[in-house]
Amino acid sequence: MGSLPHSHKIIIAGNHELIFERENDLARSLMTNVTYLEDEEVVIDGIKFYGSPWQPWFYDWAFNLPKGELLRKKWNLIPEDTDILITHGPPYSILNRNDWGNEQKGCEELLKRVMEIKLKVHAFGHIHEDYGSKKVDKTLFVNASICTVYYEPINKPIV
Secondary structure (H helix, E strand, O other): OOOOOOOOOEEOOOOOOHHHHHOHHHHHHHOOOOEEOOOEEEEEOOEEEEEEOOEEOOOOOOOEEOOOHHHHHHHOOOOOOOOEEEEOOOEOOOOOEOOOOOOEOOEHHHHHHHHHHOOOEEEEOOOHHHOEEEEEOOEEEEEOOOEOOOOOEOOOOOO
């Protein structure tokens, strides 16, 4: 990723990136020419980005927290003046439906925080089946999942 020609590359971990949760220092040392955000912010050209990998408990993968207070504490770390939020998972009810029972898999606590902040953009993935974008009020929500639920990379990047 560090060899891509883009001036700025911001990444977060997700549920498959176990090394970032278990060996964070090692994982960070392996990355070059990228900005990794884990409950952190970065300002680039006057735009404040905040990134976080957490999600409601999902099997036994990385960056899981039980619904409720622990997730609320993580989302309350998001600064009020954030312009662009990057999370692994979606907020509840927005681009968060899976194919198995058409269930909404997003995080209720994340939705509450996102609505408080009034972001310009909230980008996420995790729910592969609900790829796309949607404007709610003044916030553009982007489910940028490139792969299908079967890990086939068929969706185009959303830029």
